[in-house]
Every structure is written in C-alpha cells, then in structure tokens.
Amino acid sequence: xxxxxEEGITAKKNENFSEWFTQVVQKCELADLxxxxxxxxxxQPWSVxxxxxxxxxxxxxxxxxxxxxxxxxxxxxxxNLKKESEHLSGFTPEVFWISSSGKDKLDxxxxxxxxxxxxxxxxxxxxxxxxxxxxxxxxxxxxxxRYDTKxxxxxxxxxxxxxxxxxxxxxxxxNALQQVKEDMKTTKEVMHDIFGVPFIFFERPQWDKFPGxxxxxxxxxxxxxxKVIQQPSTHMISQEFSKAFDVKFKDKDGxxxxxxxxxxxxxxxRIFASVVITHGDDKGLKFPWExxxxxxxxxxxxxxxxxxxxxxxxxxxxxxNVEIDYSDKRPGEKFNYWEMKGIPIRxxxxxxxxxxxxxxxxxxxxxxxxxxxxxSIVKEISKISREFTKNLIKKADRVFDNRxxxxxxxxxxxxxxxxxxxxxxxxxxxxxxxxxxxxxIEKNIGAEVRGTRLDEKTKVxxxxxxxDKKASVIVYIAKSY
RNA sequence: GGGGCUGUGGGGUAGCCUGGUAGCCUUUCAGGUUUGGGACCUGACGACCCCGGUUCAAAUCCGGGCAGCCCCA
Numbered sequence: 434x435x436x437x438x439e440e441g442i443t444a445k446k447n448e449n450f451s452e453w454f455t456q457v458v459q460k461c462e463l464a465d466l467x468x469x470x471x472x473x474x475x476x477q478p479w480s481v482x483x484x485x486x487x488x489x490x491x492x493x494x495x496x497x498x499x500x501x502x503x504x505x506x507x508x509x510x511x512x513n514l515k516k517e518s519e520h521l522s523g524f525t526p527e528v529f530w531i532s533s534s535g536k537d538k539l540d541x542x543x544x545x546x547x548x549x550x551x552x553x554x555x556x557x558x559x560x561x562x563x564x565x566x567x568x569x570x571x572x573x574x575x576x577x578x579r580y581d582t583k584x585x586x587x588x589x590x591x592x593x594x595x596x597x598x599x600x601x602x603x604x605x606x607x608n609a610l611q612q613v614k615e616d617m618k619t620t621k622e623v624m625h626d627i628f629g630v631p632f633i634f635f636e637r638p639q640w641d642k643f644p645g646x647x648x649x650x651x652x653x654x655x656x657x658x659x660k661v662i663q664q665p666s667t668h669m670i671s672q673e674f675s676k677a678f679d680v681k682f683k684d685k686d687g688x689x690x691x692x693x694x695x696x697x698x699x700x701x702x703r704i705f706a707s708v709v710i711t712h713g714d715d716k717g718l719k720f721p722w723e724x725x726x727x728x729x730x731x732x733x734x735x736x737x738x739x740x741x742x743x744x745x746x747x748x749x750x751x752x753x754n755v756e757i758d759y760s761d762k763r764p765g766e767k768f769n770y771w772e773m774k775g776i777p778i779r780x781x782x783x784x785x786x787x788x789x790x791x792x793x794x795x796x797x798x799x800x801x802x803x804x805x806x807x808x809s810i811v812k813e814i815s816k817i818s819r820e821f822t823k824n825l826i827k828k829a830d831r832v833f834d835n836r837x838x839x840x841x842x843x844x845x846x847x848x849x850x851x852x853x854x855x856x857x858x859x860x861x862x863x864x865x866x867x868x869x870x871x872x873x874i875e876k877n878i879g880a881e882v883r884g885t886r887l888d889e890k891t892k893v894x895x896x897x898x899x900x901d902k903k904a905s906v907i908v909y910i911a912k913s914y
Numbered sequence: 915g916g917g918g919c920u921g922u923g924g925g926g927u928a929g930c931c932u933g934g935u936a937g938c939c940u941u942u943c944a945g946g947u948u949u950g951g952g953a954c955c956u957g958a959c960g961a962c963c964c965c966g967g968u969u970c971a972a973a974u975c976c977g978g979g980c981a982g983c984c985c986c987a
Contacts, residue, residue, distance in 0.1 A: 765951035
C-alpha cells in the first residue's frame with residue numbers, strides 16, 4: 434500500500450459512510466477507541482477543543498434566555514428513580530448501578546445518572562415556593578450513562594456521553610409549551626446557525642415519547658447512509674413529576690398548585706458527530722469557523738520564511754486563532770494533513786510568492802487557493818472568516834432539502850426509503866391509534882414514523898398513506914440509528 | 915435482542931489450515947541530507963487480547979471471557 438493511502442482517509446463518504454466515519458474518528462484523532470469497556474471512548478484534544486467551544490455557544494445562549502447553571506451529583510438514589518413509574522420502567526433497563534463501596538454493600542443502590550430529572554426535581558421542591566419563583570430555569574453540563582444498545586458507535590451512540598440538560602418549572606401548560614418552542618429556537622440558533630447542522634424538529638408520535646413525558650419534540654439530522662440521527666429533544670413532562678416530587682407553588686389566588694415541567698437535552702458529543710458528518714468530505718474534516726480548534730495554520734514552505742511567518746501570525750492573531758507548522762515534513766504532507774484535520778484557512782509561505790510580496794491562502798470551505806498580497810492578509814482573512822460558515826451552511830441545507838420526498842402510498846415510500854431519502858406523507862394519526870400503521874411501515878420497510886412538524890401548518894386532506902382512514906397529519910418517515 | 919466475522923509492536927498486516935526461528939510496511943525516537951501537493955539515508959525502541967485446557971512444545975488446536983466490526987429484528 435502506498436504511503437498516501439495509509440495516512441489519509443481512504444473510504445468515500447457517500448459510498449461507504451460507516452467506514453468513512455470510523456476512519457475520520459481515528460485518523461483525525463477525535464477519539465481513541467481502544468479503551469477496554471464497551472461503548473466507552475477516550476475523547477482526544479481535536480474533538481475536545483471543538484466541543485468546548487460548542488458547549489460555550491450553547492451555554493451562553495441558554496444563559497441569555499434566563500437559564501442558571503448548576504452542577505448536580507453524578508449519582509442518583511434508586512428511590513428517586515422509582516418515584517415516577519413511566520420514567521422508572523423507561524430508564525431502568527439502561528441504568529448502570531453502584532451497589533457497593535469497598536467491601537460493604539450499600540443500603541440503597543445508586544444510579545449513574547441516565548438523565549437528571551429525578552435529581553433536579555427533588556431540589557426544585559425545596560427551592561420553589563411561589564408563582565414569583567416561576568419560571569424556574571436551570572441547566573447543567575454533564576456526562577450521562579446509559580447501557581442502551583449493543584450497536585454502540587463513537588460519538589453517535591456511546592454508553593457514556595456528554596450533554597447539556599435543562600430543567601424548568603412553569604406555572605401553566607401554556608408556559609411550558611412556550612418553553613418547548615424556545616428550546617427549538619435555541620437549537621436553530623446554535624446547532625444550525627453556528628454549527629451548520631440542518632435538522633427538522635418533530636413532535637414524536639405518542640408511542641415514541643420520553644419516559645414520563647406528555648409530549649416529546651426532537652430534532653432529526655441526516656446521515657449520508659439515509660438514516661436520521663436524533664439530536665436535541667425537548668419534553669413537556671406535565672404534572673406527573675411535580676406530583677411525584679411535590680414541586681408545588683403558591684399561586685396568585687393563594688392556592689397550592691403543582692408546576693409544569695419541561696426539559697431539553699442537547700448532547701454535545703452527538704451534535705459533534707453531526708458536525709463531522711454534515712461538513713466532512715473524502716479528504717476528512719471541515720470545521721465551521723466558530724468551533725475550529727485552530728482556525729488558521731501558517732505553513733512556511735522554506736525555513737527562511739519562519740520570521741515572516743511569525744510576523745504574519747502577530748498581525749492576524751487578534752482576529753483568529755492561528756498556529757505555525759514548523760514540523761520537518763514536506764509541504765505536500767502538511768497540506769494534506771491540515772486539510773484532513775479540517776482547518777478552515779491555511780496560509781502557504783513560499784519563496785516564489787514572497788519575492789512578489791504575495792502569499793497563497795487555501796480556504797477549506799471552497800477547497801480553493803487564492804494568491805493575495807501580504808499587505809491584505811488581515812483584510813482577506815477577516816473576509817473569509819465572515820463567509821466561511823455561511824458557505825458550509827448553504828451547502829449543507831441544499832443537501833438536506835434534496836433528501837426529503839413526498840410520497841402517496843407505501844410503494845412510493847419504500848422506494849424513497851431505499852434511495853436513502855426521508856419520506857413525507859399523509860397519515861391517520863400520531864395518537865395511540867396510529868401505531869398500527871406505524872408498525873406496518875416498520876415491518877415492511879424498516880423505517881419509523883419520526884413525527885409531525887410544528888412549523889408546518891398545512892391543511893390535511895385525503896386518506897392515510899397506509900390505511901383507509903382519513904388522514905389527520907403529515908408525517909415524516911425515515912430509517913434511524 | 916438474534917446471527918456472522920475478527921483480535922499479532924502506536925497504526926496496517928504476513929504467519930494459523932498442517933503446533934516448533936514471530937516476517938514486512940508505516941509511525942515514533944536519534945543523527946544527517948532535503949522542502950511550492952504525501953522525500954531519502956543510517957541507526958534505535960516496540961507485538962502474538964485475557965483466563966483455562968490439550969501437548970515435550972500453542973500466535974497457531976479446543977473451551978470460556980473481554981473488545982471491535984458487519985448484517986438482521
């Protein structure tokens with residue numbers, strides 16, 4: 434095998450997506466998969482630096498909307514999880530339990546948090562007293578443990594993952610729904626407008642809710658193999674939990690009332706996967722400007738130009754995060770390496786350009802080289818920095834939109850799903866009675882009803898694509914992870 | 915959840931069928947020559963997933979475990 438094929442990405446993203454993703458994770462040093470517990474991985478600097486920035490954007494956005502940060506314990510007593518029955522039966526099969534300390538058995542088993550509603554709410558009952566305390570908006574960044582699937586995948590589905598969870602209490606159901614809508618807006622502002630990941634927010638069918646929720650809303654992003662991957666979800670948990678945990682407040686009328694809960698869970702490590710998948714190409718990664726671990730790298734092709742590299746670095750480091758590649762590699766190797774690593778801008782310093790007072794800039798958004806004068810570097814870089822993520826988003830949106838197809842019946846649906854598309858059709862109901870049609874789809878096509886859109890208010894007429902009943906909703910159908 | 919495949923230096927592999935000397939490429943490290951799209955020379959470090967069994971002898975055969983990949987539900 435030639436050197437080139439061993440060191441770079443060899444799998445084609447659109448032909449062999451699984452292999453491509455595994456190679457990118459390993460060759461771009463995003464994670465080391467050799468840790469000896471199934472479904473657990475070591476996150477390496479190149480992903481951690483980007484995810485730190487992602488956390489930062491998400492947290493700042495939440496704080497601006499009034500969420501206050503907390504750090505809760507990683508452990509939750511068994512009795513807390515038992516307080517709400519649906520929640521318990523939904524999560525119990527996935528819980529890692531701690532049952533002893535040293536040689537002694539614990540009086541009560543402790544769960545490694547699979548999600549933290551039952552930790553937050555018991556404190557809510559101590560903190561919330563009056564309608565004046567509401568809405569009570571919190572969040573934390575946390576690692577989460579779920580023993581949930583045999584088919585673990587790095588970043589996409591691990592048994593430990595990193596997320597933000599918000600937990601809020603509201604006076605009324607109406608306010609809770611308002612919060613859900615705000616969460617969807619947050620998702621758009623951060624995941625789409627900054628990270629460049631297109632998605633659709635669905636209300637999930639009744640049979641596919643978060644355990645303990647009355648309504649579940651979740652964003653689906655798309656992978657090149659035609660499967661959707663669930664991204665942030667937000668839930669209306671109604672009053673079941675506040676009754677179980679006694680989260681009451683005194684209302685204006687002097688009466689004690691149970692509050693209405695919502696929670697929202699953007700999983701940073703999984704969103705990172707979608708960033709990689711959405712923007713990456715056959716050469717490797719492509720980071721949006723805002724979250725690139727390093728935004729610009731300077732490659733002095735001749736060591737004589739090292740001083741010039743330092744001078745340029747000083748000039749531009751006020752506007753970008755920049756490093757110089759002094760390594761003793763040949764230029765071609767450096768070019769390929771930094772393109773694989775997804776650095777947005779590379780500045781090549783060579784003697785030929787230098788004589789003419791010019792430098793070559795490679796921009797990874799367009800995969801194009803341009804030659805500019807040394808004097809205009811700052812201007813040029815700040816211009817590219819403004820365009821960069823927009824270019825990635827434009828391209829990602831176009832790909833996404835082309836993968837949704839309207840279908841009339843199960844035959845067309847099957848064809849669309851086989852082609853790796855998301856099917857859109859009329860459907861009888863996403864309430865309990867629609868599950869029969871959903872099962873028909875799952876059994877025959879292997880795809881799932883992902884739900885209905887809140888942002889798409891079209892009148893529905895005609896019959897369900899599966900049964901003879903009158904259609905009441907438009908649903909989207911896709912294969913999923 | 916069911917099934918299949920795989921596990922050899924940091925990475926990729928040969929050897930396994932037919933038991934007996936662990937070979938190659940690459941990375942890394944040291945030194946030198948190089949540098950406009952994956953350079954080269956010299957030298958060095960470094961491995962048979964774990965536990966048990968069969969055997970004079972196990973990377974190789976058998977059993978179990980752990981881990982990874984793929985397919986199906």
